[in-house]
Amino acid sequence: MTSTVLVTGANRGIGLEIAKGFAARGCKVLMGVRDESEGESARNEIPGNDVQVLEIDLTNPGTIKECIVRAEAVYGDIDILVNNAGILIDSSFEELAEADFEKSLQVHVKGPFLLCQLLLPGMLERNYGRIVNISSGWGAFTEGMEGPLAYAVSKAGLNALTKNLSNIVPENRNVKINAMCPGWVHTRMGGKDAPRSPQQGAETALWLGSLEQDGPNGGFFRDKKPIEW
Ligand SMILES: NC(=O)c1ccc[n+]([C@@H]2O[C@H](COP(=O)([O-])OP(=O)(O)OC[C@H]3O[C@@H](n4cnc5c(N)ncnc54)[C@H](OP(=O)(O)O)[C@@H]3O)[C@@H](O)[C@H]2O)c1
Known part of the structure; x- marks a missing residue:
């Protein structure tokens, strides 16, 4: 089966x-990109024809709905959602x-919530779906919530959304909702001083998006290993 994946903030960095x-x-x-012309230049870095650029601004719920309508018109059902966009x-x-403060909550919590509300019911009905939330150790209670306030609080909110939504997935359903920190x-x-490449940052997201049916649901990961919330 060929899966269809939607990645937010896909025009640069880890999302690309x-x-x-x-x-x-x-x-x-x-x-999913804020600026379609920027998205098109990023798209040119990806070989193959099965790649489409769609506008989505997580601070604007109208574009979220419209993005999903357009996405489903292009490729049908979305199997994998990566909530990557961040500020x-x-x-x-x-x-x-x-x-x-409000914008941080919109990008990291409300936008991902709205996307999940649009896509998760279909995933549950079709018995296939992967949701990957790109969070951060700065939003982890066990790592001291050390990031700047708006970032730390909103990433903790994304972690909470991940855990709460994973609880509504029935035990034997092939739907997995997980969060991760890219380092x-x-x-x-x-x-520029960061030690990891964007490719290294993307690895755990690719793994979580491609999990087999016996893979984890409701976890938080770094380097493909569980970490504490
Ligand atoms: N880099 C790190 O060290 C690090 C560490 C931990 C977690 N993370 C997380 O990893 C994810 C990707 O980060 P990155 O390092 O790749 O950052 P980045 O290079 O700054 O890229 C962020 C992406 O999010 C998009 N975005 C921002 N606001 C948006 C909005 N309102 N609606 C839709 N898209 C929006 C940006 O679009 P524009 O290009 O239009 O601005 C861009 O595509 C983020 O969730 C971040 O919190 C990163």
Whole structure:
């Protein structure tokens, strides 16, 4: 079966590598991007014809719905959703603007929630689906919630969404919802001093998106190994 995958924030960084990786595995790939012309130049880096660019801005629920309508018109059912898009607002607690706090929650929690609400029921009905949420150790209680406030709180929210939604998947259903931390990755967000390449950052997402039926559901991973929430 050829799977169809939607990756948000697919025009650069880890998201682009995830899109490339799924295309190399023979999947049909939908690249969710904010700016379609930027998306088209990124798309040109991926060989093959089964790759489409679609606009989606997670701060704008209208584009989320429209993206899924257009995606399903192009490729039919979506089997794999990678909630990769992210923003790092580096403001301190004292200086954090309300709008930036809200935007972090929209990109990391509300947007992924809306996408899951649109796609998970179909996955459960068809008995196949993989949802991969790209989170961060900075959103893990066990790692001290050390990131900047808006980032840490919203990634913790994404972890909570992952765990809560995984609980509604019945025991024997072939649907897996997991979160992961890519480590510190050399991207626009991670900066030039980061030790990991975007390809390394994408590896665990590709693994989680391709899990077999006996794979984990409701876990948090780094380097394909479970980590504590
Ligand atoms: N890099 C790291 O060290 C690191 C560590 C831990 C976790 N992560 C997570 O890994 C994921 C990918 O990060 P990255 O390092 O690849 O960052 P990046 O290079 O900055 O890419 C972020 C992507 O998210 C998109 N995006 C931002 N706001 C959006 C919105 N409102 N709607 C839709 N898309 C939006 C960006 O689109 P534009 O290009 O249009 O801005 C871009 O495609 C993020 O969730 C991040 O939190 C990264």
